[in-house]
Amino acid sequence: MAAIEKRSREDWQELDKEHHLHPFTDHKSLHKKRSRIITRAEGVYIYDADGNRILDGMSGLWCVNAGYGRQELIDAAAEQMQELPYYNNFFQCAHPPSIELASILKDVSQPQFKRVFFAGSGSESNDTIIRMVRTYWDLMGQPGRHTIISRNNAYHGSTVAAASLSGMKPMHRQSGLPIPGIVHVDQPYWFGSDQSLSPEEFGLAAARSIEAKIKEVGADKVAAFIGEPIQGAGGVIVPPDTYWPEVQRICDEYGVLLISDEVITGFGRLGEWFGADHFGTRPDFMPFAKGVTSGYLPLGGVFVSDRVADVLIDKGGEFYHGYTYSGHPAACAVAVANIKLIQREKLVDRIRDDIGPYLQDKWQAFGEHPLVGNTRMVGLMGAFEIVKSKEPFERFDEKQGAGPLFRDLLTDAGVCMRAVGDTIICAPPFILSHAEADEMIDKAWIALDLAQKALFD
Ligand SMILES: Cc1ncc(COP(=O)(O)O)c(C=O)c1O
Structure with missing residues (x-):
């Protein structure tokens, strides 16, 4: 028997209005026109x-x-739910779907990434990164190095920490955000500028505002810089070609960890597996979600570079962090099937060529x-x-x-x-x-x- 009843449009709209609070929605205006x-x-x-x-x-x-x-994604979920619908990856356990997915993710990402940490969403992935970045610097003997630089109009998610990384003023206004230790610089939005500089000059200037912020905060206090390769929710802001190489140079020069938020750009959207591949950066972290399962089931995660993972593993002891659905077996099975589908149908090449x-x-x-x-x-x-x-x-x-x-x-x-x-x-x-x-x-x-x-x- 189907779990969801058949109802008329009007019935669904009425029930929706009465009982359902929607994400990012002005409910008064929604209720006037209905969903x-x-x-x-x-x-x-x-x-x-x-x-x-x-x-x-x-x-x-x-x-x-x-x-x-896509039948193979549906089958992957159904078969995995029959075999093992849930088990966790805590307490020294693991299961084949999470292990298989972790190992094939390594094959599609840059060589510094051998390990991933799973979450349930992009927001959770970015929360995980804040915890990991700060723990890394503590373990490196630099506990003062906790500040993360992000950008105005960035979107990194909606939990308290991810919304703090985000640079959206209306979100910050509503909840007393950002939390301490997160600062923002300007976005590389040439068309939105006064256009007095060429796009190339503007890209360099926007990147150098990160360097200026590092100097203002103090290089010994800046832990990481986070950016979407192309800002998505902020309006698909494509940075000038000069931007990302200069950001990479600055992060290298000051030892600042680079986080490339691949929640939208990951798994092929730009005609390369990741936005970092498109722009030629070598990040220390890449959060992902969305396209990893083509949205069929919720799954997020973080690629953690050897630079960080080796320290966490060798010196960190227990990392007090994880989610009930970190590496959910059905979501991981769908992700494995989805990555194989993208490979078999050569969808990344198809976008590029x-x-x-x-x-x-x-x-x-x-x-x-x-x-x-x-x-x-x-x-x-x-x-x-x-x-x-x-x-x-x-x-x-x-x-x-x-x-x-x-x-x-x-x-x-x-x-x-x-x-x-x-x-x-x-x-x-x-x-x-x-x-x-x-x-x-x-x-x-x-x-x-x-x-x-x-x-x-
Ligand atoms: C770049 C980026 N990071 C993080 C997130 C948050 O992901 P989620 O909605 O799965 O928490 C989003 C969502 O759109 C995003 O675009």
């Missing part, structure tokens, strides 16, 4: 309770990279629309910015809601993207076909024209 109830999905499409088919240009929440309805360049070309062409001020896309991770005027440059007043207006028109046309203010972001599944890419682009042009009419007529 869209998504009932099933296949390939790159989701279907709502009215039977509308919507092309999922966001892969759920940047996670359903292999697409929906085929669907990535195909979509990027069409995406850049949005720049010809009078409403679009800037376009950017790396691999299958892109954004464009809606502006009121290009010459002279002028943005819309936020209250006009140009970005959300476009997003809603696009959803009505049958394509889902996300609006971060007036920045429209997109991250479709890796299996997107050329025809599906065309559908997404054609509908976005139509929605842009409709938005322009609504905003100016």
